[in-house]
Amino acid sequence: MHEWSLANGIVKSVLEEKEKNRAKAIRKVEISVGEVSQIDTETLRYAIENISRGTPMEGSEIMIDVEKTELRCRTCGHIWNFDEVKGNLEPVGEEGDNAVHYLPESISIFIKCPVCMGQDIEILGGKGVSIKKIILEVED
Amino acid sequence: MEILETGVDPRDSLISANLDRIKRVIIFASGKGGVGKSTISAHTAYIMSERYKTGILDLDLHGPSIPFILSLRDYNVKEGEKGILPAQVDGIKVMSLELFMKGKGSPLRGNNKYEIIKELIAITDFGDLDYLLVDMPPGTGDEFLAVLEIFRKNGEIIFITAPSMVSWQVTKRAIEIARGKLIARGVIINMGRNESIVEECKVMRIRCIGSIDYYPYIVDRNVGELKDTDYFRSLRELFQPLITH
């Protein structure tokens, strides 16, 4: 569960953007979470609200969208959903999380194509955590 | 009232917060493989850790070897409040993709390597360090370019070459690519001497830090067994002028 450190990065970036643009207020923050990163969105939201308390981000609308992840085998072209294989990922962390939770783009190290067993796998759709949009109120 | 919309990568602010707590970043690079770069960077980390808070970041994503050289085994990823905690061995903080992949192969393409490197630096909490040494894979591909970008503010780079002109001619290309992007500390000739390389360093206006002889006994030995050898003494001598603040 590294939701708290991600939340730290999100709040810090949003506040930096506000400063950079000399904005008056932060109206809304839209966050996208790739399914492959297996982020607990409730924890992420709680952490963001907690960390932003007492900052200009307190009370801003937070939208968190989970983006589905599909995987494509570059060897045979097979496409499948991440849900089908996430149970096969071995835990590496003390808290039982797998490596893909921390490093989404490392997935080809840990899984094989169910059809040809190939490992040249491409991620289609959601990967890690990104801030898609920050809506700021700027003085005229 | 005007509305402004913008998007950002939250990892960028995590990276800058992490790097703000590290006094110096020294990157070990080479043109070709097999020149002893990982061995030198791991052993240098060991020497530095005797007096300074030192970490090492292994960015050889296809052939990570720092955990093996430092005899680091059975690590489980641990989390602190500010991110993943690096493994610790002999007082050195270690982060490597190997801590996650544990002996598996890594079939990774270009952009995914860039993302993994960015992610590793964003989520690893090295804490306050005097030195972070970075072990690079050979060559000037994705990993090298990612490092030029991420450490461009004040990263320092040392190039390791074997004494052969074959190794050197590839190292020269890496030196040119990094020029103006990182602070070049110099060149180390490993496993022998070569006066032509020393001369060419002058022409290229890069310092030749020195050379390390070939010591066959260092292969597969653990650091503890090596610390009183001639090899370690020459390494200490070489790095002494570089590690004083």
Ligand SMILES: [Zn+2]
């Ligand atoms: Zn396939």
